[in-house]
Structure formats: C-alpha cells, structure tokens
Amino acid sequence: NAGVTQTPKFHILKTGQSMTLQCAQDMNHGYLSWYRQDPGMGLRRIHYSVAAGITDKGEVPDGYNVSRSNTEDFPLRLESAAPSQTSVYFCASSYPTSGAQETQYFGPGTRLLVL
Amino acid sequence: GQSLEQPSEVTAVEGAIVQINCTYQTSGFYGLSWYQQHDGGAPTFLSYNALDGLEETGRFSSFLSRSDSYGYLLLQELQMKDSASYFCAADNAGNMLTFGGGTRLMVKP
Numbered sequence: 001n002a003g004v005t006q007t008p009k010f011h012i013l014k015t016g017q018s019m020t021l022q023c024a025q026d027m028n029h030g031y032l033s034w035y036r037q038d039p040g041m042g043l044r045r046i047h048y049s050v051a052a053g054i055t056d057k058g059e060v061p062d063g064y065n066v067s068r069s070n071t072e073d074f075p076l077r078l079e080s081a082a083p084s085q086t087s088v089y090f091c092a093s094s095y096p097t098s099g100a101q102e103t104q105y106f107g108p109g110t111r112l113l114v115l
Numbered sequence: 116g117q118s119l120e121q122p123s124e125v126t127a128v129e130g131a132i133v134q135i136n137c138t139y140q141t142s143g144f145y146g147l148s149w150y151q152q153h154d155g156g157a158p159t160f161l162s163y164n165a166l167d168g169l170e171e172t173g174r175f176s177s178f179l180s181r182s183d184s185y186g187y188l189l190l191q192e193l194q195m196k197d198s199a200s201y202f203c204a205a206d207n208a209g210n211m212l213t214f215g216g217g218t219r220l221m222v223k224p
Binding site: 040044 | 157
C-alpha cells in the first residue's frame with residue numbers, strides 16, 4: 001500500500017490563478033482531511049469528508065473547495081489563489097471508530113507558493 | 116473556542132528524559148493524540164489517550180488527565196533522532212480535531 005499520496009510536491013502560483021491539489025489513499029479509509037501548516041504554527045483543518053459524497057468545512061475553509069466522488073480521492077481546489085494561501089498542505093486519512101478520529105495518516109505534503 | 120497550549124521549544128541532552136506538556140480547552144472532548152514531525156516531513160502518529168492514565172509505547176509514553184484538561188508526552192532515553200516538533204491534538208465532538216502549535220525538541224549530544 002502506498003498510503004496517502006499527494007501531488008504535486010511543490011508548486012508556484014501567481015495571484016488569481018487556480019489550482020487543484022491532489023490527494024489519494026489506498027487504505028480504504030473513510031475519513032479524509034485537508035490541513036494547512038504555516039511556519040511556527042500547528043495544523044489547521046481546511047475541509048474534511050467522512051465518506052464519499054459528504055464534505056464539511058473545517059477551521060479555515062475560505063478560499064478552498066473540495067469534492068469527494070469516491071473513497072480514494074479528495075482533491076482540494078483553490079479557485080483564485082492569494083498570497084495568504086502560501087503554505088504547506090497536508091492531506092490525512094483515518095479510520096474513525098465510534099465517531100472519534102484516533103489516528104491520522106498524513107501524506108507527504110504539498111508546498112505551495114503564491115506570488 | 117477550542118485551544119491547546121504547549122511550550123514552543125524544549126532542549127534536552129542525549130540519554131535524558133523530557134516531558135512535553137499540553138493543556139486544552141475544548142468542548143465535547145474525546146481524547147488527546149500526539150504527533151511527531153521532523154523538519155520537511157509529514158506528521159506521524161505517536162499515541163492516543165481516550166482514558167485517564169499513562170499509555171506506554173517503547174521509549175514514548177503519553178498521559179492524560181481529563182479532570183485537569185492536561186496531558187503530556189514523555190520521551191525517555193533521548194536520541195538525536197528524536198529532535199523534531201511534537202504536536203498534541205484534541206479529538207472533539209462534531210468531528211473536530213484541533214492541533215496545538217507544536218513543541219520543537221532539540222536533543223544535544
């Protein structure tokens with residue numbers, strides 16, 4: 001199993017451009033999340049999905065959209081990038097039990113620079 | 116709102132024991148997780164405490180006191196490779212998972 005994979009590893013965008021960050025997992029996990037991590041800060045959740053067809057907002061959803069058409073994939077879309085979206089983005093999957101999220105498996109991350 | 120507090124930086128010597136504390140203010144608390152992240156890498160899961168008490172996994176142990184809204188990660192027999200950032204994360208009702216700001220551990224020879 002590859003676990004959680006993310007593409008690209010690094011990308012540079014200009015302000016106003018759009019982009020989709022890809023996330024895929026092959027562990028048959030139902031729960032997928034997108035996080036951003038800024039220097040010296042913890043991880044903040046952007047959006048999450050508990051199952052295919054269901055998505056919900058996290059702590060910092062503005063400027064981002066997600067979709068979940070199947071179990072494996074959970075793309076994150078930036079419709080009109082802003083410099084404030086320069087960050088490292090992590091996708092994470094988990095297999096929740098009893099509604100709790102015990103273990104998050106993180107992908108390798110995507111470093112995004114918006115100029 | 117939800118918040119977790121942990122020290123920003125801790126320094127210790129190789130072979131020593133270090134404790135990283137985490138206090139939390141959350142609603143609908145389920146449990147506390149700990150993650151390790153090396154520079155340039157992804158966070159990796161270390162432990163999860165849903166009940167009060169100490170959970171031991173090799174050189175690492177994690178403790179939770181729900182009545183005190185407090186937990187800690189204990190690292191024993193420190194090795195240079197333990198130099199990393201450590202994050203506590205509170206698992207809350209409503210599918211909420213909130214991370215602390217992280218503690219940067221520097222292990223010196």
